[in-house]
Amino acid sequence: MKWIERQRAFIDFTLSSLWRRKAKNLSLLMVYALVIFLLSSVIFFTQALRKEAEAVLDGSPQMIVQRTVGGRHSLIPTDYAEKIVQIRGTSSVKPRLWGYYYHPATRSNYTIMVPENYPRPDDTVEIGAGVLRTWGPLRDGSFYFNAHDGETVFLKAINTMTNETDLVSADLILMSETTFRKIAGVPEGYATDLTVRIRNERESQTIARKIIHVLPDTRPILKEEIIRTYSSIFDWRGGYVIVLLGGGVLAFFIFAWDKATGLSAEEKTEIGILKGIGWDTSDILTMKFWEGAVISLTAFLLGVISAYVHVYFASATLFEHALKGWAILYPEFTLRPSVNAFQLAILFFLTVVPYTLITIVPTWKVAATDPDVVMRH
Amino acid sequence: MVVRKSTGFLILLFVGSLVMAGLFFIHPRLHRDDCERGLAKRRHLVRELQLTDLCLFTEARYTRHLSQADLHSPFQDYPMAFEHFPSGSLVLPPGHLAR
Structure with a gap:
């Protein structure tokens, strides 16, 4: 109980200290929450779209056969279907x-x-x-x-x-x-492409090879390739998503780096005075730890909650412009919530933990110095 | 009675955590039926019409039907052509080129 009371006293002091510099700290909190909002929105949105694509496109044809002429998709003669249906393992071919x-x-x-x-x-x-x-x-x-x-x-x-x-x-x-x-x-006699139904889906690769052998000007596209296309687009490690995430992460690092490289003269004086009136280095570090924790936990809650509302209640309106590009038509859709505890834990350890720890480093440097030197400086 | 600042902060943290837990773990359960109904309709349509792609990027044919596009479609207009549709930047290069 004594330990808890002590920590509460530190939080009381920290909150008073933060409130004294409210303009600076509130703007810091807003920027921090905005960075977390952007990171979380990208992760939630891409994850939800990926899951949606996997679930919806599971019903797409097992195989599509296109004809290519000069490296481009071309119309396919419908009598190609008769040759494909003779391949063992195929049950039907439709234009x-x-x-x-x-x-x-x-x-x-x-x-x-x-x-x-x-x-x-x-x-x-x-x-x-x-x-x-x-x-x-x-x-x-x-x-x-x-x-x-x-x-x-x-x-x-x-x-x-x-x-x-x-x-x-x-x-x-x-x-x-x-x-x-x-x-x-x-x-007449031509179609855009052919859909092939296969008895045993595990044989689709072999059937695709046989189709190319029988009809060399064709290109079979398997269902697993269709699903993989969407999985890779909305994979957070690639494409446009990494650009969005990269911007967010970079902003966060600039922000954290600024915090790590030094304290303001006012903060240094405060530490000097606290040491002068008898605070230990460990007390000052605990106080600064709480300062980091108060800001980062509040920013985390604000950022993550608003990202959830943005993606699942407002259909990720901020990303609509990027996805729409030059198109006129954009679908109206509500995504199925698919956030799990693992994603939340990753976001927490990527944002809250580094910031909280990074605020301690410059404080430790100043707190370890003689208070007289700190105050004179 | 004056409330201590730490008490106010801890209450705020608790309420925030409750809201977050509610959104992340209770909201999906409450909307599960609606979501499943919508998903079933989309799946049915995909199966019935033999669809292959999501209708997300309608600006160019190779972004509307990503999975059906030619392997080198963004550059097919002429050799060394630059990609000019914004959503083209969403698409990763084909697997065999990336390896």
């Missing part, structure tokens, strides 16, 4: 029709696609919620498209997909095969 449509009025790109079963009339489309948000005014309730041959096609939207699926469907425009071929100019 996929999809492409892009650039809408000049709003300067945005949309994905046009033909579902396997489109049960609606040819003059209709089903659209993602993002299409409705960005397309602009409709003509008599219909979307107009410029077909590949210059002809104008009017299509009525009869169904809009919900916001809940925006992360995968925001820019989708689903239509019948006839309408798609008319707009995109994909001739």
Whole structure:
């Protein structure tokens, strides 16, 4: 109990000391909390997107087969499917029709696609919620498209997909095969690519090799490659994420370095006076430890809580601009919270512990000097 | 009665920790059903339409369908072309080049 009372007395003194220099310490607290907010937001956001991609794309086709001409993706003849389905291990091969449509009025790109079963009339489309948000005014309730041959096609939207699926469907425009071929100019007998269903997924590598052997101008893309693409983009160790994190970490180090390289004249005098009135070096170190702990713990709580609110309640609005780039269309989505105790522990040890320890080093140097010298200096 | 500064700080720390614990460990449980429902819908759509990519970057074809892009697509416009879409900087080089 005596020990606890002693520590509380140190905290009382530390808080009074911090409050005497409130302008400096409050601005320090804000900068510190901001750095932690940025670091935590990046970690929470990338982790949540990565988990979302892994969960959602688990349902994507086991294998996609593209045809390449001159190193570029090209239309694939649908009779390639007959050769692929003869390879042992494949259970079905289906053509996929999809492409892009650039809408000049709003300067945005949309994905046009033909579902396997489109049960609606040819003059209709089903659209993602993002299409409705960005397309602009409709003509008599219909979307107009410029077909590949210059002809104008009017299509009525009869169904809009919900916001809940925006992360995968925001820019989708689903239509019948006839309408798609008319707009995109994909001739009969050709598809954008082929999807392959495989009986035993562990054989997918072998089947992919066999497909390249039978059809050398093709490029098989496996489901695991699709998932790996997203895992690597939102991996905190690479890409854009490391740039964002790097900025945050660098800011933190500059900030901590400034703290470690020395104390202000006022702080030195304070230490000299405290030593002069009988404080031990260990008392001064304990006081400074509490000073670091008070600031870093408060900044940690502020930064981490606001990062959580930013990512999971406000859909990471600050990152929207970076992700959107020059695009017009951006999906509306709420991420599933996926923070674990390990991530919190990492953030704590990366931010609170170094700062708290680093504040002790210059204090120890001054506190170990004769108080008379410190005060004169 | 005057409250000691340390008492005020410890109360603040306790309340902050409670809020943090509530957000990190209770909020996900409260919203689990909603989240699972949304995820099930997205999964169903991906399976039904045979989708391969997230609709995050719609500015260029190789960023809209990252997994379907040509291996060297950011530079395909002409040899030595510079990447010009901001979201292109999000994408890591292909594995075989990075090794």
